[in-house]
Amino acid sequence: MSEQLLTHEDWRRDLPLLAARDVQADAVDGMRKRLxxxxxxxxxxxxxxAAMDGQVVGRMVPSLPYLRRENREQQQTIEILKKAAVHSP
Incomplete structure (x- = not known):
């Protein structure tokens, strides 16, 4: 949509920051109408x-040390894996 807006003069010209209020209002009104x-x-x-397809990063999966497990056996496995990861070269 930004590309479409920039094809119009109202969106490309400098804002009339130092102009009279009515000139500023006309500039904003032109931009508002096009939008x-x-x-x-x-x-x-x-x-x-379609424009965003493939650009948005998906939700990150938590890494192993941050997983919380209720099952004691699974917790022990995670602890072993964490220790192995710390001690591996």
Missing amino acids: AELLDDPTLISRYR
């Missing part, structure tokens, strides 16, 4: 999903 037009696009979410 509203793009947000009305019914394919916006599917285009976003």
Whole structure:
């Protein structure tokens, strides 16, 4: 969507920071109208999903030392693996 916004002059020109309030209001109004037009696009979410596909990192799986196990046998196995990992070259 940012690429689409930047194709319009309202989004590329410098903001009128030192201009009169009415000039500033006109600039913001032009930007608001163009943004509203793009947000009305019914394919916006599917285009976003397609653009982000493969870019978002999935939820990280906790590493072994941070796992909490209720089963005592499993806990012992984890302790052994942790000790082996610390002592391995």
